[in-house]
Every structure is written in structure tokens, then in C-alpha cells.
Amino acid sequence: MRFKPLLTLFLIVSFAGPLFAADTIKIGDINSYKNLPAHTIPYRNGATLAIEKINASGGVLGKQLELISRDDQGKPAEAIKIAEDLFSREEVSLISGTLFSHIGIALGSYAAKNKKLYIAAEPLADALVWAKGNRYTFRLRPSTYMQAAMLAEEAAKKKDVKTWATIAPNYAYGKDAVSAFKNALKKLRPDVEFVGEQWPALFKINAGAETQALLQMKPQGIYNVTFGSDLAKFVREGTLRNLFKDRLVVGLLTGEPEYIDPLKDEAPEGWLVTGYPWYDIKDSTHQEFVASYRKKFNETPKIGSIVGYNTMMTIEALLKKAQSTDTEKMVEAMKGLDVNTPTGPVHYRAIDHQSTMGAYVGWTTVKNGTGIMVDWKYLDGKNYLPTDAEVRKLRPN
Amino acid sequence: MSIYAVQFLIGLSDASVLFLTASGLSIIFGVSRIVNFSHGSFYMLGAYIGYSLIGDSDNPLIFWGGLFLAAVVTGLVGVLVEIVLLRRLYHVPELFQLIATFGVILVIQDLTFMIWGAEDLLGPRAPGLTGSIELLGALVPSYDIALIVLSPLVLVGIWLLFYKTRWGALVRAATEDREMVAALGVNQNLLFTGVFFLGCFLAGLGGAAQLPKGGANLLMDFGIIAEVFVVVVVGGMGSIWGAYIAAIIISELNAFGILFLPESSLVMMFLAMAVILIARPWGLFGKSESMEHKPPSEREDLTISGRKLPWNWGWLLLIAVLLVIPWFQIDFVMTLVIEMVLLSFFAATLHFIMGPGGMVSFGHALFFGGGSYAVALFVNYLQLPMSVLLIAGPAVTMVFALLVGWFCVRLSGVYFAMLTLAFAQLAWSVVFQWDSVTGGDDGIIGVWPTGPAEDKIVFYYLVITLTSLSLYVIRRVISSPFGFALRACRDSSLRSRAIGIDVRKIQWIAFTISGFMAGLAGSLYVYSKGSIFPTEMAIPRSFDALIMLLLGGVQSPVGPIIGGSVYTFLIDYITRFDYWRLLLGIMIMLLIVLFPRGISGIFSSGIIQRIKLLGQSE
Structure with a gap:
């Protein structure tokens, strides 16, 4: 008796969803909107902008696109539940999104088991397309491996830097990023030596002590993977204790506006970083993107914004190529899909489902009270991926 | 040698912020007995x-005044919370x-997000203390020195306040015996509000004082809470x-840990x-609990007796509904x-030690997540x-429960809760970092x-069967002589000891049973999700179970079932809204203030009683 009202409500809510199915193509979007809003809201903004643009030009397959955004609370198990909900109640055609690598991997495994298409936008883990890759998962953003390889290539050119120390958050992403950089640099420069590693707990860095420990190692080069509030603390303590003076510092993702903007005029100078110099990209499609983004959201774009935008451009191109929302047809269309984006052409490799979207590599400096990238270049992702033979070894059948 | 000295100084300056924040929590607990999880x-x-x-000001007066x-x-925000809620x-x-x-944590989270936005804020530097000085052959930031000096000053200030003022004397008296102070005509409300103000003042001071070493971001609250609790409990x-x-101990441990491990x-x-x-x-300086005055608490006993098992038609209806659901094929x-x-099911295992056992565990996710991990690792x-x-999964958690329980049942009340939390966090950090x-x-x-359970419908029935069976077993245990002994210990x-009950042994066994059952719930859970992550073992998971019990009503036999279902459903529903944390936080607070006996309490007070009466009159 006491359960009846509850169950009635439950059943009504459960069944009400499908009744309102309209003639739109629904895209399920899952991201950690509450845990890391500074990184995920720009992603959603970018995606929203793209959807509006696509719909204004008549949509795809004669239908409008509809983005259904959900918060995964930063929990993989929650993300899987939401994916199930999106497919069964909202009847979405595919899912996209996510920032955290572990959530990306969880959704990848869900996609494989349930034979649904998942386009991972932001998660960086290499395993997503290699060790744990599968038929139904594709990724847009350049992975940890690719970005580390790009940085290693530039760092290798500094012949006098021979001893390196690393500092990275103590979790899977940090570990991946360090080992990728080490391997790539060692391959190019067998003479370099890694003299020490520091592993602060994520978002709990004890910056003073970490800096002191790094100083103790007396490295010539430092490879930094810390980000967010950890990065701010690390930069501040490191500057105060002269850690960065006369040393080559390489920062993974440090040039991305999400991470460098909050540092304002204290942004580190002369670091070699990957990032996103949106203020300096001359390409007209990109400038158009920046202008409409700033107009609509009254803020400058972040790396998440362009990733969100490119993800939706991918979905548009995918639907045009597949001419269907059938999962198997879409998966086949995704293989070898070419998309034109504001950051240049992107190709989804059939062999490992990784896109060739590249990254911007350059040097940091401070101008008008903000950290920016100078002397940057766009490195195409296709040149920083392992050979087909290597990929076959990495991927399960 | 100097490297160690410098590292020691770093530890001291970290200790400063930690102490400011932790002392506030300690004071609040000492006087009001409130375990304030929203301190972070x-x-x-x-x-x-x-x-x-403070803004961008270069004026030292504005900086220190701003702090x-x-x-x-x-x-003052703390005072508001105290008056309205606590x-x-x-x-x-x-x-x-x-x-x-x-609930307060959730509300403050979303309000902060609304007011200050999502971006991490880099804290202002202290004017005049932006550089560093050379000490022992290394550079030491001058603000670190300022922090090292600040915390003993605050410590002395608090001591003077408590031992040299009338207000302090009253607060100490209230710490010793609340009722006696009230009987002497002291306005308790004012006293408690004052203490809460002081506690939150110190937390705010800690947060503001760390600005030059970091800044402000939305992850700070959960970031510090575990550490602060460790400090308060250890001290x-x-x-x-x-x-x-x-x-100081914890901070030095961290600072030197970074060098060596x-x-x-x-x-x-x-x-x-x-x-x-x-x-x-x-803890190091805590008084043993037997010397303390026990807070008055409302004890309602369970209504189950040995003969009247609640196999009434309400349960059968529930099971019938559950069995029919797969037919809809959604x-x-x-x-x-x-x-x-x-x-x-998980909530019910916690209920078993908490309701009849009176043992409030803050770390029950250890067994739930432990079961999941055991299964996942074996697979x-x-x-x-x-x-x-x-x-095998539940067997592993049973062994955990035997070990952890052996230490925990020596304690009671908040200290029991804190030790379970410590073990759960220990297990979590091992899983997270290994x-x-x-x-x-x-x-x-x-x-x-x-x-056969590869088929989703078979798995569904397996879950329903195993859960119903386990709940039935728990129910039988509660209404057995063992269950009565457990309630006597609570x-x-x-008196239990006086009549020959081995209190620790009874509690230990109950804890182990609960650990085994929670492990079973966790083992099934990992199969339902296909994956397991450290979040299933973290503090919020333990809290989920506590909230479910609260929602359902702690002392009610159906509490965990109602609470668990409603909470899971609610979370699934409201996370669609942008400000769902705010909403959930407000709902939790309202529920506690308006219906302290949970949902089942609402029913048992009114409707169910009437139904029972009707049944009897027939």
C-alpha cells in the first residue's frame, strides 16, 4: 500500500519520455558539469553553438538536431546509467561528450557491450582507442600520447638539456602522460636521463614541499602535468623558490585557456606547452567561430569550446555520410570520416578510431596581464600516431 | 641536513592553515557535539x-583587514546556518x-558557483610578503614565515578567550555539562550560536589565509574536509x-612523505x-568518552518482535510488483x-548495525566497494x-569486517564512526593509488x-531473489535472541555486561555479518554496472547509505527499503536540473527539520496505525 503512490509516479515518469518523440535527431551528451564546470561548460557552449548553426542551415537528413545534456556527477557508474537512460527513454541516436578519462573508458565499454555509438570528445587516455578500444568508440581530441610526443619532439631540440624531472598528479592520466613523454623523448634523445619523479595527489598538491623536492634533484628540464588549482600553486611556489629559473619547463596542456587564464599575470613565461591560442589563429573559419562564440556567450573560447564545436561538426558530417541513424551504418561511416573544422581538416582513422585533430605547441609569455602562447605552430595529429603495425598490437581484435 | 630543515618549515606553514580550519571544527564539536561535515x-x-x-589591493591594511x-x-554565514537549521x-x-x-555542503556548493562562477580564482599575494628570504641555504617564501607565526598567535588567542573570559568559562562549563549550565540560567542558544560563529570564523580565516598560497576553487570544500577530520580526531x-x-604531525608527515614516498x-x-x-x-589529547556527558538521544525501538514477522501483504505486493517489471521490456x-x-540492500546492511546495533558507521562503503573490487579483481x-x-566477494569483505570490526567495536559513538571512516579512507586511498x-x-x-545471468532478465531476477533472501535473513537475525542481545548492548x-552478555563479541559478530552482506550487495552491484571505480568506495558512497536511512527512518524496519528506493529515484530525477545540488540540499534540510523520523515515520504515525486498527476491528 505504502509503495503505490511512489510506483505510480515512477511508472508515469518512466513511460512519459518516449510518448513525446518528435522528428528530431537526438544526441545524448554526458559530461561532468558539476564537478569541473570550468572545463565542461565551455564544452557544452561550443556544442550548443554548433547545433544552432547546423539547425539554422536546415539540419541534417531533413531533421533538426537536439542535444540532451546530462551531468554524470563525475562518477563512471552514473555515466553508464545515464547512457542507458538516454538510449532507452530519450531514444537518442548516439552519445558524445565526457572529459574524465575513466568515465570515457567506462562509456566505451558500455558502448561495446550494448552496440551503441559513442563519440568521446575530450577524454585523453590512450587506452580509450588502443588497449581498451572497440568497434563502437571513437575519439576526437588528440590523446595524451600524441600531445606528449609533440612536446617531446620540441624538447629534444634543446640539446643542452640532459637531465629531466617530472611532476604529475598521482592518477592514471598523470602516469600515462609521464610515461608517454619519457618514451618519446628517450627515443629521440637516448642521452637524456630522468632523475626523479614527483606525484602529488590530484588537487591536493603540497606545492612548497614538491618544489623543494624538485630543487633537490637539480634537473635541467622539468616536465609538468599538473593542472587546475594544482598548477596555480605549483607555479607560485616554484617562482618564489626560483625553481623555473634557467630551466626548460615543458607543460602538458598548460597553454590551454582553462588552465593558463586563471593565472593572469603570474602565468609562467618561457614554458614549452600545448594549448589553444584562439586569439592568434588567422584562419577565417576559426575567426568566425570565435566571433560568434564571444557574441553568444560573452566570454572567450576555451579548448573545451572548440572541442565541443568540432564534436557536433563531426556528428553532422557523420549523419550526412551515413544517411541514417542506424548504429551499424553510423559506425561504418565514422571509419575514415573527414570533417572540416575551424581548426582544420580532421580525419577519423579507421584503424584505431582516433581523429587526427592536432594540437597547438608553443611558448608561453605574459601580455597585458594574461598568459598567452607565442611562436606557436599547429601540429597535425596524423604525424604523431603510431604506425598501423604498432596499433594492431595495441588494440584487442 | 638543511633540506630537512626547509622541508620542516614547509610542513609548519601548511600546518598553520590546517590548524586554523581544524580548530574551528574541534571547538564546534567540543561544545555542541555537532559533527559539522560542512566545515570545509x-x-x-x-x-x-x-x-x-581584497581584490588587487597593494595595501597591507586592506589585505590583513580583508582576511x-x-x-x-x-x-556570520555560520550563525545563519546555526539559527535556521542546527x-x-x-x-x-x-x-x-x-x-x-x-545538506549545507550541497547548498553552499551551488550558491558559491552561482555567485563566483566556475573558473578557479588565483589568490592575491600578501603585500610586502611577495618575495622569499634565504634561510639555511634555500629560498623560503616570506608569507610561509608569516603563516608559521600566525597560528601560535591564534592558538594563544583562543586559549585566552576560553580561560580568561567569562564567556569562555561558560563555554567550558557547557562542554562539561550542558544541562547544568542551562539549569543555572545561562542562555544556551546564545552560547551555542557564539561557538558556531567562532568555529566558522576560524574556518573562514583558514580559507582566506591560504589565498596567497593558492586561491579559491569549487573543489576546496571536499579537498580539505578529510584532512581536517583527521586532524581533529587525531588531536x-x-x-x-x-x-x-x-x-603539525599530519603536515610534517605530508612534507616528508613527498621526499621519501x-x-x-x-x-x-x-x-x-x-x-x-x-x-x-x-585521540592524543581527547578525553575518554566515559567521562563525558552523553547527549540525549531519541531512541525508538524497533517494532519487530520474534513472532510477528512483517510478512504482511505490503511486502508481498512489493515483491510482486518487482517481479512483474521485466515484462515491460524497458x-x-x-x-x-x-x-x-x-x-x-546496502542501506539495509548499514541499518542492521546502526538501528538495532547503535553503531553509526561513516565508512560502510568500504564493504560495498570492497565486495565490488574483490569480484572485479578475481574476474x-x-x-x-x-x-x-x-x-568469494562477500567472503573477502567478511574478512575485512572481522579485522576492522575487531578494532572498531572497542569504541563507541563518534569515535567508532571516525575509526570506520579512517579504515574506509585507507582502503580507498590504496585502491586509488595502487x-x-x-x-x-x-x-x-x-x-x-x-x-545464465548473462541475460539481463535472469540477472534481474537473481538480484531480486538474493536481495529478498538476504533481507529476510537480516530480519530473522534481528528478531532472534542474538538481535535482542545486540539491542541490549546498544x-x-x-547492564548488558552485568547480565553476562559479551558486548564486544556481539557487536563484532553483528559488524561482520553486516560487512558480509554489504559485500554481497557490492558484488551484485559490480555485475550490474560491468565496471568498478574508486568512487564506489569513497566518502560520498558511505554518505549515500546514511542519507537513505535518514530518508527512510533509522529505527524503522522498512526504512532502508523506502529510503534506498526514494533516494536513488530522486537522484536520478533531479540531476537533470542545473542546480540539483541546491535542490537536494534544501530537500535534505527540510526533511530533517520537518520529518525527523523519515518517510516511514510519517506513515507509521498516521496512516499505517489507522490501517492496523481497521484490521484489528475486523
């Missing part, structure tokens, strides 16, 4: 308010206060000196806490029901089939059911 939120508020007040004012404003809860069981403060709850010493930074802290609690259950509904059932490394693992075995935060994936351990 006040720390975060202090940082944000300080950031806004002070930020602390005052934070204190004041109504001094006479309800500790658990309710705890959950209420959990002895209510002891200011203890908090100071413990803050850079990869196990999280484990060290919780290991230290567990060791200290085992050796000195009331995957998501089944998924959601499985989750509701398993989390209710990953030994490829064992599901039929074996549904026994990534070569557990996959770290990438978790373990690909743990799907094997055998109500008076002295």
Missing part, C-alpha cells in the same frame, strides 16, 4: 569572500545533524592544543589516523530498479565465474555476469 564549505567560503574583499573581515562574514537539531541523534550539515575532539599538535601521499595520512586511534581511541527501468534494490586476474564470485593492480581511478571494466552496555 566554510573554509571555501572564507577563501571566496577574502578574494572578493579578518572574510573570517567575520564567514562566521538549532532545531540539538536534541536529535547525531546522525541527523551530520546529514543536515551534508582529540574538542581539544585545541590537540588540533595544533595533530596539524612521493607516490603514497594519501595512504600515509589515513594510516597514521588508524594507528593513533587504535593506540589512543580518543531496459532502463530494469536498470534503475536493480540499482534501487541494490542500494536499498580480471583469475577469470572466475560469477557463481563462485558471489560467494593503480598497477586496481587500475587507479580508471577502475576495472568488463565485469559482466557469466552463465541501550546499555553496562
Whole structure:
């Protein structure tokens, strides 16, 4: 008796969803909107902008696109539940999104088991397309491996830097990023030596002590993977204790506006970083993107914004190529899909489902009270991926 | 040698912020007995308010004045929370206060997000202290020195306030015996509000004082809360000196841990806490609980008796509904029901030690997540089939429960809760940082059911069957002589001992049974999700179970079922809204203030009684 009202409500809510199915193509979007809003809201903004643009030009397959955004609370198990909900109640055609690598991997495994298409936008883990890759998962953003390889290539050119120390958050992403950089640099420069590693707990860095420990190692080069509030603390303590003076510092993702903007005029100078110099990209499609983004959201774009935008451009191109929302047809269309984006052409490799979207590599400096990238270049992702033979070894059948 | 000296100085300056924040929590607990889980939120508020007040100013007066004012404003927010919410809860069981403060965390989270936005804010530097000075051959930031000086000053200030003023004397008197102070005509409300102001003031001061070393961001509240609790518990709850010493111990442990064991930074802290609690259950400077005045708590007894098992038609209807659900063939509904059932099951295992046993555990996720991880690891490394693992998984957590329980049942009340929290956090940090075995935060994936249960409908029925059976067993145990002995231990351990009940043994057995059952729930859970991640073992998961019990009603036999179902359903529903944390936080607070006996309490007070009466008259 006491359960009846509850169950009635439950059943009504459960069944009400499908009744309102309209003639739109629904895209399920899952991201950690509450845990890391500074990184995920720009992603959603970018995606929203793209959807509006696509719909204004008549949509795809004669239908409008509809983005259904959900918060995964930063929990993989929650993300899987939401994916199930999106497919069964909202009847979405595919899912996209996510920032955290572990959530990306969880959704990848869900996609494989349930034979649904998942386009991972932001998660960086290499395993997503290699060790744990599968038929139904594709990724847009350049992975940890690719970005580390790009940085290693530039760092290798500094012949006098021979001893390196690393500092990275103590979790899977940090570990991946360090080992990728080490391997790539060692391959190019067998003479370099890694003299020490520091592993602060994520978002709990004890910056003073970490800096002191790094100083103790007396490295010539430092490879930094810390980000967010950890990065701010690390930069501040490191500057105060002269850690960065006369040393080559390489920062993974440090040039991305999400991470460098909050540092304002204290942004580190002369670091070699990957990032996103949106203020300096001359390409007209990109400038158009920046202008409409700033107009609509009254803020400058972040790396998440362009990733969100490119993800939706991918979905548009995918639907045009597949001419269907059938999962198997879409998966086949995704293989070898070419998309034109504001950051240049992107190709989804059939062999490992990784896109060739590249990254911007350059040097940091401070101008008008903000950290920016100078002397940057766009490195195409296709040149920083392992050979087909290597990929076959990495991927399960 | 100098490297160690410099590292020691770093430890001291870190200890400073930690001490400021922790001392506030310790004071609040010492006087009001409220375990304020939202203390980290006040720390975060202090940082944000300080950031806004100080701005880009180069004036030292504005900087230091800003710090002070930020602390005052934070204190005033604390006063608001105390008057609106906590004041109504001094006479309800500790658990309710705890959950209420959990609601405060959620509300402050979303409000901060609304006011200050999502971006991390870099804190202002202290004017005049932006550089560093050379000390022992190394550069030491001058603000570090300022912090090292600040905390003893605050410590002395608090001591003077408590020991040299009339207000302080009254507060100490209230700490010793609340009722006596009230009987002497002291306005308790005013006293408690004052104490809460002081506690939040200190948290705000800690948050603002760390601005030059970091800044303000939305993860600060959960970031510091575990550490602050470790400090307070290690130092002895209510002891200011203890908090100071413990803050130094923990910070030095961190600072030197970074030099020698850079990869196990999280484990060290919780290991230290567990060791200290085992050796000195009331912390370094805490007083043993037997000397303290026990807070009045409302004890309603369970209504189950040996003969009247609640196999009434309400239960049968519920099971019938659950059995029919797969016919609708909607995957998501089944998924959601499985989750509701398993989390209710998990809540019921906690209820078993908490309701009849009176043992409030803050770390029950240890057994839930432990069961999941045991299964996932067995699948990953030994490829064992599901039929074996549904026994092996719970067996592993039973062994955990035997070990952890042996230490925990020596304590009671808040100290019991804190030790369970310490063990759970210890296990969590091992799982999180030992990534070569557990996959770290990438978790373990690909743990799907094997055998006939590969079919989702079969798995669904398996979950329903095993859960119903387990709940039936728990129910039988509660109404057995063992269950009665357990309740006797809860109500008076002295009298129980006098009539020959081995209190610790009874509680130990109950704890182990609960650990086994929670492990079973966790084992099924991992199969339902296909993967497991450290979040299933973290503090919020333990809290979920507590909130479910609260929602359902702690002393009601159907509490965990109602609470678990409603909560899972609610979370699934409201996370669609942008400000769902705010909404959930407000709902939790309202529920506690308006219906302290939970949902089942609402029913049993009115409707159910009437139904029972009707039944009898027929």
C-alpha cells in the first residue's frame, strides 16, 4: 500500500519520455558539469553553438538536431546509467561528450557491450582507442600520447638539456602522460636521463614541499602535468623558490585557456606547452567561430569550446555520410570520416578510431596581464600516431 | 641536513592553515557535539569572500583587514546556518545533524558557483610578503614565515578567550555539562550560536589565509574536509592544543612523505589516523568518552518482535510488483530498479548495525566497494565465474569486517564512526593509488555476469531473489535472541555486561555479518554496472547509505527499503536540473527539520496505525 503512490509516479515518469518523440535527431551528451564546470561548460557552449548553426542551415537528413545534456556527477557508474537512460527513454541516436578519462573508458565499454555509438570528445587516455578500444568508440581530441610526443619532439631540440624531472598528479592520466613523454623523448634523445619523479595527489598538491623536492634533484628540464588549482600553486611556489629559473619547463596542456587564464599575470613565461591560442589563429573559419562564440556567450573560447564545436561538426558530417541513424551504418561511416573544422581538416582513422585533430605547441609569455602562447605552430595529429603495425598490437581484435 | 630543515618549515606553514580550519571544527564539536561535515564549505567560503574583499589591493591594511573581515562574514554565514537549521537539531541523534550539515555542503556548493562562477580564482599575494628570504641555504617564501607565526598567535588567542573570559568559562562549563549550565540560567542558544560563529570564523580565516598560497576553487570544500577530520580526531575532539599538535604531525608527515614516498601521499595520512586511534581511541589529547556527558538521544525501538514477522501483504505486493517489471521490456527501468534494490540492500546492511546495533558507521562503503573490487579483481586476474564470485566477494569483505570490526567495536559513538571512516579512507586511498593492480581511478571494466545471468532478465531476477533472501535473513537475525542481545548492548552496555552478555563479541559478530552482506550487495552491484571505480568506495558512497536511512527512518524496519528506493529515484530525477545540488540540499534540510523520523515515520504515525486498527476491528 505504502509503495503505490511512489510506483505510480515512477511508472508515469518512466513511460512519459518516449510518448513525446518528435522528428528530431537526438544526441545524448554526458559530461561532468558539476564537478569541473570550468572545463565542461565551455564544452557544452561550443556544442550548443554548433547545433544552432547546423539547425539554422536546415539540419541534417531533413531533421533538426537536439542535444540532451546530462551531468554524470563525475562518477563512471552514473555515466553508464545515464547512457542507458538516454538510449532507452530519450531514444537518442548516439552519445558524445565526457572529459574524465575513466568515465570515457567506462562509456566505451558500455558502448561495446550494448552496440551503441559513442563519440568521446575530450577524454585523453590512450587506452580509450588502443588497449581498451572497440568497434563502437571513437575519439576526437588528440590523446595524451600524441600531445606528449609533440612536446617531446620540441624538447629534444634543446640539446643542452640532459637531465629531466617530472611532476604529475598521482592518477592514471598523470602516469600515462609521464610515461608517454619519457618514451618519446628517450627515443629521440637516448642521452637524456630522468632523475626523479614527483606525484602529488590530484588537487591536493603540497606545492612548497614538491618544489623543494624538485630543487633537490637539480634537473635541467622539468616536465609538468599538473593542472587546475594544482598548477596555480605549483607555479607560485616554484617562482618564489626560483625553481623555473634557467630551466626548460615543458607543460602538458598548460597553454590551454582553462588552465593558463586563471593565472593572469603570474602565468609562467618561457614554458614549452600545448594549448589553444584562439586569439592568434588567422584562419577565417576559426575567426568566425570565435566571433560568434564571444557574441553568444560573452566570454572567450576555451579548448573545451572548440572541442565541443568540432564534436557536433563531426556528428553532422557523420549523419550526412551515413544517411541514417542506424548504429551499424553510423559506425561504418565514422571509419575514415573527414570533417572540416575551424581548426582544420580532421580525419577519423579507421584503424584505431582516433581523429587526427592536432594540437597547438608553443611558448608561453605574459601580455597585458594574461598568459598567452607565442611562436606557436599547429601540429597535425596524423604525424604523431603510431604506425598501423604498432596499433594492431595495441588494440584487442 | 638543511633540506630537512626547509622541508620542516614547509610542513609548519601548511600546518598553520590546517590548524586554523581544524580548530574551528574541534571547538564546534567540543561544545555542541555537532559533527559539522560542512566545515570545509566554510573554509571555501572564507577563501571566496577574502578574494572578493581584497581584490588587487597593494595595501597591507586592506589585505590583513580583508582576511579578518572574510573570517567575520564567514562566521556570520555560520550563525545563519546555526539559527535556521542546527538549532532545531540539538536534541536529535547525531546522525541527523551530520546529514543536515551534508545538506549545507550541497547548498553552499551551488550558491558559491552561482555567485563566483566556475573558473578557479588565483589568490592575491600578501603585500610586502611577495618575495622569499634565504634561510639555511634555500629560498623560503616570506608569507610561509608569516603563516608559521600566525597560528601560535591564534592558538594563544583562543586559549585566552576560553580561560580568561567569562564567556569562555561558560563555554567550558557547557562542554562539561550542558544541562547544568542551562539549569543555572545561562542562555544556551546564545552560547551555542557564539561557538558556531567562532568555529566558522576560524574556518573562514583558514580559507582566506591560504589565498596567497593558492586561491579559491569549487573543489576546496571536499579537498580539505578529510584532512581536517583527521586532524581533529587525531588531536582529540574538542581539544585545541590537540588540533595544533595533530596539524603539525599530519603536515610534517605530508612534507616528508613527498621526499621519501612521493607516490603514497594519501595512504600515509589515513594510516597514521588508524594507528593513533587504535593506540589512543580518543585521540592524543581527547578525553575518554566515559567521562563525558552523553547527549540525549531519541531512541525508538524497533517494532519487530520474534513472532510477528512483517510478512504482511505490503511486502508481498512489493515483491510482486518487482517481479512483474521485466515484462515491460524497458531496459532502463530494469536498470534503475536493480540499482534501487541494490542500494536499498546496502542501506539495509548499514541499518542492521546502526538501528538495532547503535553503531553509526561513516565508512560502510568500504564493504560495498570492497565486495565490488574483490569480484572485479578475481574476474580480471583469475577469470572466475560469477557463481563462485558471489560467494568469494562477500567472503573477502567478511574478512575485512572481522579485522576492522575487531578494532572498531572497542569504541563507541563518534569515535567508532571516525575509526570506520579512517579504515574506509585507507582502503580507498590504496585502491586509488595502487593503480598497477586496481587500475587507479580508471577502475576495472568488463565485469559482466557469466552463465545464465548473462541475460539481463535472469540477472534481474537473481538480484531480486538474493536481495529478498538476504533481507529476510537480516530480519530473522534481528528478531532472534542474538538481535535482542545486540539491542541490549546498544541501550546499555553496562547492564548488558552485568547480565553476562559479551558486548564486544556481539557487536563484532553483528559488524561482520553486516560487512558480509554489504559485500554481497557490492558484488551484485559490480555485475550490474560491468565496471568498478574508486568512487564506489569513497566518502560520498558511505554518505549515500546514511542519507537513505535518514530518508527512510533509522529505527524503522522498512526504512532502508523506502529510503534506498526514494533516494536513488530522486537522484536520478533531479540531476537533470542545473542546480540539483541546491535542490537536494534544501530537500535534505527540510526533511530533517520537518520529518525527523523519515518517510516511514510519517506513515507509521498516521496512516499505517489507522490501517492496523481497521484490521484489528475486523
